[in-house]
Amino acid sequence: MGTKTYFISDLHLGAKYITDARAHEARVVRFLDAIKEDAAALYLLGDILDYWYEYRTVVPRGHVRFLGKLAELADAGVSIYWMTGNHDVWLFDYLRDEVGLTVFKKPVTVAIGGRTLFLSHGDNVGYQRPIYRLMRYCFYNRVCQWLYAGIHPRWTHWMATGWSRHNRTHRNEEDVSREIEASASQLQHFAQEYVQQHPEVDFFVFGHLHLARVSPLDGGRAIVFLGDWISQDTYAVLDGESISLKTFSFD
Numbered sequence: 180m181g182t183k184t185y186f187i188s189d190l191h192l193g194a195k196y197i198t199d200a201r202a203h204e205a206r207v208v209r210f211l212d213a214i215k216e217d218a219a220a221l222y223l224l225g226d227i228l229d230y231w232y233e234y235r236t237v238v239p240r241g242h243v244r245f246l247g248k249l250a251e252l253a254d255a256g257v258s259i260y261w262m263t264g265n266h267d268v269w270l271f272d273y274l275r276d277e278v279g280l281t282v283f284k285k286p287v288t289v290a291i292g293g294r295t296l297f298l299s300h301g302d303n304v305g306y307q308r309p310i311y312r313l314m315r316y317c318f319y320n321r322v323c324q325w326l327y328a329g330i331h332p333r334w335t336h337w338m339a340t341g342w343s344r345h346n347r348t349h350r351n352e353e354d355v356s357r358e359i360e361a362s363a364s365q366l367q368h369f370a371q372e373y374v375q376q377h378p379e380v381d382f383f384v385f386g387h388l389h390l391a392r393v394s395p396l397d398g399g400r401a402i403v404f405l406g407d408w409i410s411q412d413t414y415a416v417l418d419g420e421s422i423s424l425k426t427f428s429f430d
Contacts, residue, residue, distance in 0.1 A: 180256055181217035184291050186224060186415040188300065188386025189407035191266065192242055194229035195344040197409065204245050207408060210427050211248045218257045220291070224386040224405060225264025225300030230339045232269040234328055239336070246278065253279040262287070264300040264387065266343065268318045284319070294381045294420055297373065301362075301387030301404075305369035359388050363404065367394055370402050382422050384415060393424050 190207055197203050214221070231239055253259050259280035263270050275282050286299035303315065317323045327335065370383045374396065383402040391406030391413040403424055406413030412427045 181214075181219045182418075183214070183217050184220045184222070184417040185214055185218055186222045186298075186384050186403070186405060186417070187227075187408070188224035188264070188405040189226045189389055189409070191226055191229040191343075191407070191409055192245060193340075194347070194409075195340045196347045203408075204242065206412065206427075206429070208244050208248045209429065210412075210414070211245075211252060213427070215252050215255060215257065218252065220258040220260065221252065222298060222384075223259070223261040224298060224384065225262050225302075226266040226386060227261065227264070228267045229343055230336065231267045232328070232332070232335060232339075233271045233273050234332075238273050239332075246274070249274075249280065250278045262298065262300055265302050265315070265318070269324065288377070288380065291417055292419060294417065294422070295379045296382045296384055296417070296422075297370075297377075297380050298384050301366060301385035305365045359390055362388055363390055363392070363394070366404075367396075367402060370396060370400075374398075374400060382417075384422075391424060391426075 187210075191197070192204055192207065193200060211221075228242065233239075249259060259278070260283060261270065261274065261280050262283040270282055272282075274280055283298075286297065286304055288295060288297050290296075302311070307315070366383075366385055366388075373383075374380055378398075381400055383396075383400075384405065385402065386405045386407075388404055389407040389409070389411075390404040391411050392404045394402040394404070396402060401422070403415045403422060405415055406424070413424060414427060415422055415424050
């Protein structure tokens, strides 16, 4: 059994804007294979899949090698936790039951090896635009989910993946960069305010922004922004009492 805890987010497996989806999945599987000997736990902090909706009796096709590798790690004793993001929000009980992982729908605070960490995808804490709060409410509302499930999957899958591709490929890069930095500043402000009431928290770990960065806070605390696996291949590891952001090497 390993002793390290790994954190990863924003893989966006299955995204239509990724040219070679099989190669993309293979990179992630190679990372998972590399950590299986020394990992005690793996936290998947949202947007692991670009789109996912579980119906009562069927699940989406694809991601077989990735899900199989998660099952292999779970069977080997690695604790796996999957926090839903804004792309894989409709994760229910299939992977919990079939793979043996734990699903989180909200931010959590966990104690690991003498350190306390606040974990969030990053889209559900701090300031959120009203339109985004409304979208999140609809995504998590059971009635809205029931109505959505009544639409044939060929249409929901097409709409969701098309929206994701358009959002990724039809936006000005400078505007996106400004939005990311503004959101990072808001999360920094949230963390600074949060530790005033929760001084036991040592580290904040966020995804969502596709920003790979460690931002220091007062008292030796830090925020870890996990980056993504579209172009950065970054992850964080808690080894003992220290956490670090790394880039996976394929050499």
